[in-house]
Structures are given as C-alpha cells and as structure tokens.
Amino acid sequence: xxxxxxxxxxxxxxxxxxxxxxxxxxxxxxxxxxxxxxxxxxxxxxxxxxxxxxxxxxxxxxxxxxxxxxxxxxxxxxxxxxxxxxxxxxxxxxxxxxxxxxxxxxxxxxxxxxxxxxxxxxxxxxxxxxxxxxxxxxxxxxxxxxxxxxxxxxxxxxxxxxxxxxxxxxxxxxxxxxxxxxxxxxxxxxxxxxxxxxxxxxxxxxxxxxxxxxxxxxxxxxxxxxxxxxxxxxxxxxxxxxxxxxxxxxxxxxxxxxxxxxxxxxxxxxxxxxxxxxxxxxxxxxxxxxxxxxxxxxxxxxxxxxxxxxxxxxxxxxxxxxxxxxxxxxxxxxxxxxxxxxxxxxxxxxxxxxxxxxxxxxxxxxxxxxxxxxxxxxxxxxxxxxxxxxxxxxxxxxxxxxxxxxxxxxxxxxxxxxxxxxxxxxxxxxxxxxxxxxxxxxxxxxxxxxxxxxxxxxxxxxxxxxxxxxxxxxxxxxxxxxxxxxxxxx
Numbered sequence: 001x002x003x004x005x006x007x008x009x010x011x012x013x014x015x016x017x018x019x020x021x022x023x024x025x026x027x028x029x030x031x032x033x034x035x036x037x038x039x040x041x042x043x044x045x046x047x048x049x050x051x052x053x054x055x056x057x058x059x060x061x062x063x064x065x066x067x068x069x070x071x072x073x074x075x076x077x078x079x080x081x082x083x084x085x086x087x088x089x090x091x092x093x094x095x096x097x098x099x100x101x102x103x104x105x106x107x108x109x110x111x112x113x114x115x116x117x118x119x120x121x122x123x124x125x126x127x128x129x130x131x132x133x134x135x136x137x138x139x140x141x142x143x144x145x146x147x148x149x150x151x152x153x154x155x156x157x158x159x160x161x162x163x164x165x166x167x168x169x170x171x172x173x174x175x176x177x178x179x180x181x182x183x184x185x186x187x188x189x190x191x192x193x194x195x196x197x198x199x200x201x202x203x204x205x206x207x208x209x210x211x212x213x214x215x216x217x218x219x220x221x222x223x224x225x226x227x228x229x230x231x232x233x234x235x236x237x238x239x240x241x242x243x244x245x246x247x248x249x250x251x252x253x254x255x256x257x258x259x260x261x262x263x264x265x266x267x268x269x270x271x272x273x274x275x276x277x278x279x280x281x282x283x284x285x286x287x288x289x290x291x292x293x294x295x296x297x298x299x300x301x302x303x304x305x306x307x308x309x310x311x312x313x314x315x316x317x318x319x320x321x322x323x324x325x326x327x328x329x330x331x332x333x334x335x336x337x338x339x340x341x342x343x344x345x346x347x348x349x350x351x352x353x354x355x356x357x358x359x360x361x362x363x364x365x366x367x368x369x370x371x372x373x374x375x376x377x378x379x380x381x382x383x384x385x386x387x388x389x390x391x392x393x394x395x396x397x398x399x400x401x402x403x404x405x406x407x408x409x410x411x412x413x414x415x416x417x418x419x420x421x422x423x424x425x426x427x428x429x430x431x432x433x434x435x436x437x438x439x440x441x442x443x444x445x446x447x448x449x450x451x452x453x454x455x456x457x458x459x460x461x462x463x464x465x466x467x468x469x470x471x472x473x474x475x476x477x478x479x480x481x482x483x484x485x486x487x488x489x490x
Contacts, residue, residue: 007078009059009117010098013110013279013445015072020107023071024058030105031056034097035083054083056097062464064444065436065471070109072444073464081119089251090122091290099282110279115286123327127254129297131263132330133323133356136297139240139263140176140213145387146348147358148380149177149335153366156183160190164198166372170365171206171214173373174380177358178203179243180219182269192218192230196237203240215240217265222247224255231259241297245269248282250294257295265335266296276309278445285317292322292332298358299332303347305339313424313449316351323356335360342382349386359383408484413477420457421473424450435472447471454480 016026036051056079063073084093094116103111118126129135137143150170152163167178178199186192196218203216218239220230234242243265246252256264268284275284288299301318302308315336323331335358336348342364348357361379368375414431421430426441436442442450451462451470460483462470470476 006081006119006121008081008084008094008098008119008122010077010079010113011115011117012075012077013072013112013114013448014075014108015066015070015110015279017107017109018069018071023061023063023073023075026105026107027058027061027075027077030102030108030111031058031077033101033105035079054080056080056083062448062467064447065468066444072110074114074448081121086125089254089294090125091294092249092251095248095250095290103280112277112279113282113286115283116290120327123329126293126329127257127295128293128326128329129264129295129332130257130261131297133333134330136263136333140215142176144355145383146345146355147176147333147335148174148376148383149179149358149360150175150365150372150376151179151337151360151362152181152184153362155181156187156190158190160195160198163190163195164202166366167199167216168202168206169372170376171203171216172209173376175214175365175376176212177215177217177241179217179241179265182219182243182245182267184219185221185223186226186230193233193237196233196239200237200239215263217241217243217263219243219267220256221245222249222252224252227255227259234260234262241265243267246291246294246296247271248274248287250290253291253294253296263297264295265298265300266291268299268301272302278443283317284314285321288318288332288334289321289324289326293326293329296332298335300335300337300360302338303336303340308338312426313446316423319348319351319357323352331356333358337362340364342378345379345382345386346390349390355387408481410477410481413480413484414473416457417454417473417477417480420453421450424453430473432474432477435474437471458484 014023014027016023020026035056036054056077058075059078060076061073063071066072079097083097084090099113102108131139140147152166170178184190199216203214206214216239218234220227220242222245241263242256242260244252244256245267247270253264253266271284271287274281275287284301288301291299299322302310304310304312304315319334319336322334333356337360340359340361345359349355359379365375365379366372368378418430422428425439425446427434427439436447451467455462458480466479470479
C-alpha cells in the first residue's frame, strides 16, 4: 500500500482494453477524469505544477493472467486529501471522487473498488459508532453470548397491533432485539406512529416479564424529507433505536448520529445492486466499513444460504470488517441475515473466534410449528449452549494468523495452505492436481485474494511478476518452499 499520509489510497480491480492502451495509461486517464483533467485551462497548458497537489495518481499495479485483448489486475491509486471537503463526512466526497465517472473512461471495461485506506486526518474526522459493540452490550446487559434479533414477519400486510404481538412474543421468549422490516415505513394500513407506540410498549412489557433489557428498533426508510417527522415519532413513542438504509450515502448515518443518541442499524437493502457482481461496483465489506465509520452501531448483510448468492469468503470479510481495528473507532456489531437456524449459531463464532455478532432469525423463529415464542426460545437456548460449551479464545482452523517461517517440507506446506485455499476458492480439495485451468472458481479475483491470504499467512510479499506464474497448486507450493528456504538461510 501507499505510505502517503495525505492521500486516500484506493485499491481497484480493473479490466482494460489493450486496444485503448496499457492498464497504466487507461488508469491514468481515469485519474485525470476524476480530478484535474491534467490541463490548466487558465494557463493554457497541460500538467501545470500548481494543480499537482490535487491530481490522483497510480501508485502500484499488479497484473493478472488475462484473455486476449484484455488486461486485468489490481491497482492502488492515491487521491489527495487536499482535493476533498475538510468538514462533515468526507466519505461522501471520497466516493464521488473515486467512482463518480471512472467506469465511463474509454478503455475501462470493468472496475470494482476493493478497499479504501484513509489518512489520519480523515480518521480523526470520523466519529464512528456512538455505542458500537460495548455500548449495545451495556444497554442490553448481555456480555457473554451473541445477540438474538427477530425481524417483523410477515414483512408487510399486518396491522400495528399484530406487529406489537410479534414483538412481545419474540422478546418475552428470549430475543434481545426486534426491528422493523426494511419494507415497513409508513404505509396506510400500518401507520408508523401507531406501530411505534404499540411495539415500544410491547418491548417494555417484555422487559417487565423477563427482567431483561430489550430493544425495539424503528425503521425510518430512506426518505430524508421526512426524517425530522419520523424522528419526532420515535422520540415521542420512546423507541430504542433506529434503522436506515444508507445505500451509497454513508452521510445519512452521520446525519442520524447528530440527531439522536440511540443505537443505529445500517441495513444493506439495495446495496447488493452495487456489490454482488464480482468485477463491477464496490465490495460489500468496504461499504460496511464506510457505514461503521459513518456511525452505524450495527451493520446487516446477507449470509450464504439457499436464498442468497453470497460467497463464503465475502461473508467472512463482512463479519471481520465490522470489528477490525480502525484507530479509535469502536467496533460495530455484525448481524448477518437470511436463513439462520439453530444449527447455524456457531457459524459466525467459527470465523470470528468471539461472540461479538448478532443472530438474526426470520423463518426459524416465525415459522416454528410451536409459534414465535417456541422458535425464539429454541434459538436463545442454542446461543446460550454455544456460550457455555466453547470459549471465545478458541479460533477457527483457518485464519490469518502469521505462520512462523522455518524449515518446512512440501507436505507440511500443503497442510497449511490447503485449508486456506479451499476456503478462498470454494473447492472441496486443494492438491497437486488443482490449477486455474481445472478450477472454474479460481478466477483472477480469487487468485489475488488467495495470494493476499498467503502473504498474510507467511509474512511475505509476492511480486506481480511471480503472481503471473503461480497458476497451480504445485507451482504455488514449490514457490513457497523456495521462498521459505531463502528466508531461513537469511
């Protein structure tokens, strides 16, 4: 990564047309398009020195194997901090500067923003979650297990009193939080004020019954013109938090954080239109990171299941990014949604190695033959059993903990690399017969993800030239064997 302290460093995956120039030429045109245009209109000349501090520039390229006529790979591009607004939420400006018209540049076939690294100036300007993991735990008084959340089901069509009944039964039987569904805002059949009044009251009644703190969260939708009206309803009905849909507008969370001290949930609704396609758009983990930086205490995202097309690797990254170190910014709670059932309660723990996540249950809670209360109780029991039988210090079998470099055989290297590669490539077996040609899922994007995971695991850096050649398990393991022997010999 760039070591600049005054630039936003952006990592892109790109595919460019060879007929329109080299990748560096196309990416440089993108940099010019997104910042100074490379021409000083008043001075009447190109590349004027006075504009240099505001010009984006390509810092590093890693090319990948590609088809005829197309170049692809990863690029790190610096966008000067001086070009952006210095007040408010600079993430909003950053997204416009980075992706505003980048995809329109001639020769740019595909472009996906993979990561952003912010300068210290920007990190200090972003407040992050008000509550985060420690604050939400403190509100609920739950410190030793994952949290249990039940959404409002059915999503639409019920009257306020019916949603209040769902809230009471789910919270009384063991749920910690019940939230509005993302499809519920203020429809005529279920006015927000009446729904919020009855559901918040149901949460207080559940508290009295159980002796536990509970939360009911009101969904505000994304119509900014009505936010003041909706916030007033929330304040008057004494709800316990708010949910919004930031989409590509993280400053929506900053606005909310300035207007309420209650916890905020950022829902991913519509976000997958921009994140799910492998080589176009913005990576979902990056958007969740931006939501956290902008003030989200809880972030939601889909999990792999029969309903949602989500890779295991993206799911793991979504989980990790919510709590990954970000200077003084508090960790947010990750709440994966979609098809969660009692047998899945340990899935997040196996990846994170801790209980700082939420378990969102829809059908498992509301379609239980015994009713909502039975479903909620079963899930709460499963979470408490998990808490009692495993310790947060346990780690999953595949993680990014650096491996001590020392003399190793080829077989020992396979034993370390194979579980990691199987997880990244989504394959059942990684052995000496595995290659990019024989493995459909081993595409250029997963190739770079695999090399990055290996770099972290062994504390090495694989050059762009070497990465071209490491297209099979045998080549990769032999390369590692040679590199490690060189490291040992010093």
